[in-house]
Amino acid sequence: xxxxxxxxxRYVLMDxxxxxxxxxxxxxxxxxxxxxLHDAGLKVIPVTGRPxxxxxxxxxxxxxxxxxxxxxxxxxxxxxxxxGTANPLRRRVLKAEYHPGAVRNDHPALxxxxxxxxxxxxxxxxxxxxxxxxxxxxxxxxxxxxxxxxSDAERARAIAAEEGAMAKVSSIHVNVWMGKYDKLSMAExxxxxxxxxxPEGAGKGCGGGQVVFVGDSPNDEPMFARFPLSCAVANxxxxxxxxxxxxxxxxxxxxxxxxxxIAEAILRKTEGFQEGRYE
Numbered sequence: 001x002x003x004x005x006x007x008x009x010r011y012v013l014m015d016x017x018x019x020x021x022x023x024x025x026x027x028x029x030x031x032x033x034x035x036x037l038h039d040a041g042l043k044v045i046p047v048t049g050r051p052x053x054x055x056x057x058x059x060x061x062x063x064x065x066x067x068x069x070x071x072x073x074x075x076x077x078x079x080x081x082x083x084g085t086a087n088p089l090r091r092r093v094l095k096a097e098y099h100p101g102a103v104r105n106d107h108p109a110l111x112x113x114x115x116x117x118x119x120x121x122x123x124x125x126x127x128x129x130x131x132x133x134x135x136x137x138x139x140x141x142x143x144x145x146x147x148x149x150x151s152d153a154e155r156a157r158a159i160a161a162e163e164g165a166m167a168k169v170s171s172i173h174v175n176v177w178m179g180k181y182d183k184l185s186m187a188e189x190x191x192x193x194x195x196x197x198x199p200e201g202a203g204k205g206c207g208g209g210q211v212v213f214v215g216d217s218p219n220d221e222p223m224f225a226r227f228p229l230s231c232a233v234a235n236x237x238x239x240x241x242x243x244x245x246x247x248x249x250x251x252x253x254x255x256x257x258x259x260x261x262i263a264e265a266i267l268r269k270t271e272g273f274q275e276g277r278y279e
Contacts, residue, residue, distance in 0.1 A: 005209075005229060006269035011197065012037050013187060013223070014214040014259065016048040018171040019233055022255035024143070030256035031062075033263035038063035040267060043195060047183045049168065049175045049219060052076075053132025059094060066194065071168055071175050071219065072186035073102040073135040077194065097193075099186055102135045103178035110137050113163045113176055117156045123148050124156060127173050136177035143172035150242070168219035169242070171235070175219065184222035214262055216255075218242045233258030 014020055020030040037044050046058060047068040055069035059076035066077035078092040117124055117139055123146050127138035139156050141148040156174040160167035167176045191197035197210065213223040213230045218239050224230045225245035232247045235254040240246070251258035 006266055008210055009042065009212050009229065009266060009270060010210040011043045011045065011191060011195070012212045012214070012263070012266065013045045013047050015170075015216055015220050016046050016050055017216075018235055018255050019214055019216040020046075020256050020259045022257065027256040029260040030263075033260040035063045036267060037263055038065075040270070042266075042270075045187070045190070047187050047213070047223065049136075049138070049170050049173060049183075051129050051132035051138070052134045054129065056094065066190055068183060068186045068190060070102075070133060070136050071177065072099060072181040072183045073177065073179070074098045075186055075190045077190075097190075098135075099179065099181045101179035101181050105133055105135050105137055105177070107178050109163055109165060109178060110176060113137070113160050113165055114139070116159050116163070117174075120159060121148070121152045121156050124152065124174075135179070136175050138173040138175050140173055150239070154242075169217065170219045171217040182222050183219065184226055187223070188226075212262075212266060213247075214259055215247070221245050231262045233262070 020026060034044055043065045044063060045066045045068065046064060049071045050069055052069055052074055055067045055074065055076045058064060058067045059078055066075055068075045074096060076094060076096050079095055081091055081093050114137055125140050125144070127140040127143065130138055141153045141156070153169045153174050157167040157169050160176040165176050165178055166180070167174055188199060191211070192199070209228050211227045211229065213227045214232065215223060215230070216233050216236050221243050224247045228248065230247040231249040231251065233251050233254055236250060251261045253261050
């Protein structure tokens, strides 16, 4: 990324698991990087497959301007309270929007997919965060033990496709849902609706863009394909044979340390970030 490109950046979007986390934890380096980006005036927005329950907490407690969850089914953000006699320690209110195509995860097709996947992929199981999900089912192949090979995750994804559902493989889960949406569609909608972002000039082949996205796995590919300044942490190399649209920059370090590396590169090359001039 050259300085002229970095100077145009207004939004930094990122995946969560194995992009800003490491071994399931959020290290100080990447959390500090989120704060630095936020304090520089950049809009910071996680875009994740994690559930609505997690997104509620993230939107309230992290230094972020919104969070897209369940692979695009929803977005949560906070706005200043207006009027009334609100608790002075709670000056912001949580807002939420759900994709119009989102289907609740009690759909019978999802139950059928789950049964087939468990029968055909031994060791596959429900993600521990399933109780906090509204619209998808998350099939765990690598978050808990036993860790299954990527081929098993791909088989589960294929079963979902055979049954007419959408499915994406992350670094830990196979997320399955009904409805035609993904991380990208909700992220673009939120950027436009909340911040007035215009998509013109954001696509591949353009000279620049206002959006940086950082990811690590196949379910991030729509974002990589859309934004020319997309980046990845080094562990993306594990999935090279599953990704056609590879990001333009890959960090030298993995997971959260890689994200911190990318954040520092953005901030170093962005004039005015120390003064927090970006609105």
